[in-house]
Amino acid sequence: MTLIKSISGIRGTIGGLSGETLSPLDLVKFTSAYGSWLLEQYPQARVVLGRDARTSGEMIAQIVAATLQAQGIEVLDLGLSTTPTVEMAVSMEKAQGGIILSASHNPGQWNALKLLNEAGEFLRPDQSEQVLQKAEAEVFSYAEPKKIGHYRRDATYLKKHIDAILALPLVDLEAIQQKQFSVIVDGVNSSGGVAVPALLEALGVAHVTKLYCEPNGLFPHNPEPLPENLTDIAREMQKGNYDLGIVVDPDVDRLALLCEDGSMFGEEYTLVAVADYVLRHTPGPTVSNLSSTRALRDITEKSGQLYAATPVGEVHVVGKMKELGAVIGGEGNGGIIYPPLHYGRDALVGIALFLSHLARSERKTSYLKASYPSYFISKNKSVADPPTLM
16 A cells, blocks of 8 residues: 655555545645645646546546636546647647546556646656645645636547647658558557557558457556566467557557567667657657667667667656757657657557558568667666655
C-alpha cells in the first residue's frame, strides 16, 4: 500500500488507509492543491480531464472533477482517453491545465494524478514542488454556489488527435495503404484498445487483429510493454501472417513493436527507427534520456546532426528539445516525442511514422531492425524509499 508524491505527479494504490494510499481524501487534497496553484495564475481556469481504463478511473474522475468545480474551475472531461490526447486537448482548448488519471505501466491496483500546465506538458520540477507544498499546507478555498465551475463532456478529441496525425507531412497514407499491411494490436484492455485500432483504420491498414482491446481495465498481463510481458502476442504472431505487432501501455504514451516472426523489435529501437525516418526528411538535433540505447546517437551523428542526452524524465527531454530545436526526441522505453504534433510522448504518432518508414523502406520489419547498430542495455530496478516533500 503506497502513496508516492513526486515531480511526476501523485501515484498510489487504491484501497486502504488515507495518507498511505491514493484514497478519496488524498484525491481531494492533491486536486485542491493543483487547483489552488492554477487559480493563483488564472482567476478563470479551465482544466482538461482524461483517464485510462483502470477500474478505479471513473470513480476517481468524479472526485477530481467535483473538487475542481468546487474551486470554481471549469472542467472539460474527455472520459476514456490517452495521455497524449489529453495533452493535445489542453493546447487545442487553450485550457489552463490538465489532469490525466493513469498510473502508466503500473499494475491495475495503482492509479495516479498526472498534472499538466497550460502548454499541455508535465509540470516543471519547480511547479510540481509548489503544488506539493500547497498540499502539505492543506489551506484551500472553495467557491460560493453561484461560482461553482461548469462541467462538460467531449468525446471528440481522439478523432481530433488522429486527424492531426494524418495531416503531418511525414505520415505517408498512400504508401501505407498500398502495402496492405496486416497488423496485430495488444491494447492491454485499456485506452489503446480503442485508440490504436481507430488510428490504424484511419491510416488505411488493410487487416487489424485485436488482442486484449476491450477497455475494461482488467489487464491480462503486466501492462509494462517489456518482452517478458508480451508472450501472448508473440505466440499469436507465430501462427499468422502479420507484418507488425503493436503493444502500448495503458495510457498510450509508450510503444513497443514486434517483427513479423514474433520476435521483439525492442522498445529501445522504437525511437531509433522513427528518428531515422524523421532525420532522412527533416535533419536536425535529436534528444533522449540517459536510459536509452546508444544507437540513437549513432544514427544522428551519421546524419551529421547533433545528439544530446538528458537525465531520466520526460520534462528534462522536452526542455532540451526546445533548447536545441530538436526534430525528434524521446525515451528508451518506447516514448516518441515529435514536436510538429506536440511535446509529449505519443505512441499514436510513433505508430504512424513507423508505418510510413516501413512502407517506404520496402523491407520486412525484422530486416529494418537489423539495419540499425546493435547494442545491449541492462536496466535493473531497485527498491528505494518514497520521495518526500523535503
